Structures are given as structure tokens and as C-alpha cells.
Amino acid sequence: MENGFKEHLIRKLGDCAYEPTVTGFHALLEELKRKGKQRAxxxxxxxxxxxxxxxYFRGQRYGEMTSNAAExxxxxxxxxxxxPITKLVDTIRNQIMCQMSERRDIANKWNGIICPTFETNLQDSFxxxxxxxxxxxxxxxxEVHSFPSVTVDVGRCVCSYYQWQINGFPCEHAVAAIQRSAYNLNDCVEKxxxxxxxxxxxxxxxxxIPSMEKPNFCSSDFIILPPIVKRLAGRPRKSRIPS
Structure with a gap:
């Protein structure tokens, strides 16, 4: 029961975090506080x-809400x-080398202006x-007559639902407005x-980095010695002589 309640509050917190409008955010926040009570x-x-x-975020998240790059x-x-540390670094270098090469080869096959994943997102929004x-x-x-209706300023890349500003990518309202304007849809997408x-x-x-160009391995070079500790200045401590 306790785990289910906790998961429910986490979902409500997620709803608050993703809500783009101030009015909608505070409505969801009050619901979270009401259900979570003192813990919330x-x-x-x-x-x-x-x-x-x-x-309340005044930058662009580009569709990302997490900071788990380290994980x-x-x-x-x-x-x-x-x-070992040297082998670790070399293995990571090799992984990055291969990844960059693979992604470079994939990108060179693309013929569009927008990356394929986001090209699909534009089509879905349309x-x-x-x-x-x-x-x-x-x-x-x-004015886009959705539910609720919103105002879209295509020239400033602004939507009153605020989703366009957050992601740097036209939302459904923006796509609808751009299609009725003289603007090119691709030009309204962040670079x-x-x-x-x-x-x-x-x-x-x-x-x-070929192994033949690396220095010869010597195990003694990788022995980590304990730090040198200096005795603090002052009178030596008197030892206790048992009576």
C-alpha cells in the first residue's frame, strides 16, 4: 500500500514537472500537495x-527533462x-572512436533537412x-482553435501553450499555424x-593509438605508494608509563 501511494505521488510530481503552462502547473501542484499532505x-x-x-524554466530543454548523462x-x-586505469581509458577511447564513425556514416546517408526522428515528429504533429x-x-x-485554443506567433517562434519555447521544436499548435503561414516549416525548427x-x-x-607506439609496460611504474606524512611541529607527546 505504501509503495503504491509513493509511486502515485511520483507520477503526480512528473505531471507537474512536464506541464508547460503556469496555470496548469499550479492546479496540478495543489492536487499533489492535497494528496501528499505533509510529506509533499x-x-x-x-x-x-x-x-x-x-x-518556470526559461531556457530550452530540447525535449529532455533528465540529467542522467553520467548514469x-x-x-x-x-x-x-x-x-586497470590505462586499459580503461584506451577502451573508452576505442568506443567513442567507433561510435563517432558509425554516427557519421549514418548521418551522411540522410537526405533531409531535419533529423529523421524529428521529421517523423513533425509529421505526427501535422x-x-x-x-x-x-x-x-x-x-x-x-489563433489555433484546439482545446484549449492558443495563440501562436510564428515570427517569434512563440506559442501561448509554451511547449514550442521549451523544446525549441514546433508543437502541434505551431505546426498548424505554420502550415497556414508563409513561413517554411524547416526554418521554424531550431538548428x-x-x-x-x-x-x-x-x-x-x-x-x-597502435600498441606498437605505446611505451613498454613496467609493473613497478604502477605501484601506488602511501603518502609521505610529516610530523607536525611542536613538543613530542609524552608516553604514559604504566604504574
Missing amino acids: YNFLSGLELEHWANA SFNNWIKEARNL NSSRSWNVSKANDDVF YFHVENYREAYAAAIFP
């Missing part, structure tokens, strides 16, 4: 909203973690928003998601 209040009391809530990296090198009516205020600003930038990220190569 204690947990939330020291958390600054801009550090965990989308509604992913540790899992990626788990077979090498118990190796399909989801096809039934919505869009009203034009001027060349940049549109972060463009194939050109992906290729540039993996353009550099990490080169092999």
Missing part, C-alpha cells in the same frame, strides 16, 4: 520551481569499468492538428535538430 509539503519546500518545472555513460562502459481551425491575425500571429548540425557534431575523428 516537506519535499517541495526547498525546491526552486525554475530548476524542475517546465512552466548512461556508466552503463555504456560497464564492461570496461573494472579494468496529422494530429489537421482537424483544428486556424484564424489569422496578421502574417505572423494566428539543434538539423541534419547539418548533427553531421558537424560527429565530423571530427578520434584516431587509433
Whole structure:
């Protein structure tokens, strides 16, 4: 029962974190506090909203809400973690070398402007928003009659639902508005998601280090001696003589 209640509160916390609008966030937060009672209040009391809530975050998350890069990296090198330090470093170098080469080869086969995964996301957003009516205020600003209805400023890449600003990637409302505007959809996507930038990220190569060029191994070079401890200045401590 206790575990089920805890998991329920964690899901509610996740709902709060992902909610993009301030109004929706506070409605979900009040529900979390009501159900979690004192434990929820204690947990939330020291958390600054801009550090965990989308509604108050004023940067771009590019669709990411976690910071578990270290955990992913540790899992990626788990077979090498118990190796001696020099072998560990060389194994990681080889893994990165191969990964960069593989991703470079994959990216060179792409013919589009947007990376394929996000190209699919754009198509899904277009399909989801096809039934919505869009009203034009001027060349940049549109009202998308979804539920709820939102305002989209295509020229400023701003949506009143705030999802576009958070991700740097057009949400369903934005896609609907862009389709009715004179703007090119690809130009409204952050360069972060463009194939050109992906290729540039993996353009550099990490080169092999042949073992024949490495210095000869000597086990004595890898013996770690204890630190040298200096006696502190002052009078020597008197030893006790048993009576």
C-alpha cells in the first residue's frame, strides 16, 4: 500500500514537472500537495520551481527533462569499468572512436533537412492538428482553435501553450499555424535538430593509438605508494608509563 501511494505521488510530481503552462502547473501542484499532505509539503519546500518545472524554466530543454548523462555513460562502459586505469581509458577511447564513425556514416546517408526522428515528429504533429481551425491575425500571429485554443506567433517562434519555447521544436499548435503561414516549416525548427548540425557534431575523428607506439609496460611504474606524512611541529607527546 505504501509503495503504491509513493509511486502515485511520483507520477503526480512528473505531471507537474512536464506541464508547460503556469496555470496548469499550479492546479496540478495543489492536487499533489492535497494528496501528499505533509510529506509533499516537506519535499517541495526547498525546491526552486525554475530548476524542475517546465512552466518556470526559461531556457530550452530540447525535449529532455533528465540529467542522467553520467548514469548512461556508466552503463555504456560497464564492461570496461573494472579494468586497470590505462586499459580503461584506451577502451573508452576505442568506443567513442567507433561510435563517432558509425554516427557519421549514418548521418551522411540522410537526405533531409531535419533529423529523421524529428521529421517523423513533425509529421505526427501535422496529422494530429489537421482537424483544428486556424484564424489569422496578421502574417505572423494566428489563433489555433484546439482545446484549449492558443495563440501562436510564428515570427517569434512563440506559442501561448509554451511547449514550442521549451523544446525549441514546433508543437502541434505551431505546426498548424505554420502550415497556414508563409513561413517554411524547416526554418521554424531550431538548428539543434538539423541534419547539418548533427553531421558537424560527429565530423571530427578520434584516431587509433597502435600498441606498437605505446611505451613498454613496467609493473613497478604502477605501484601506488602511501603518502609521505610529516610530523607536525611542536613538543613530542609524552608516553604514559604504566604504574
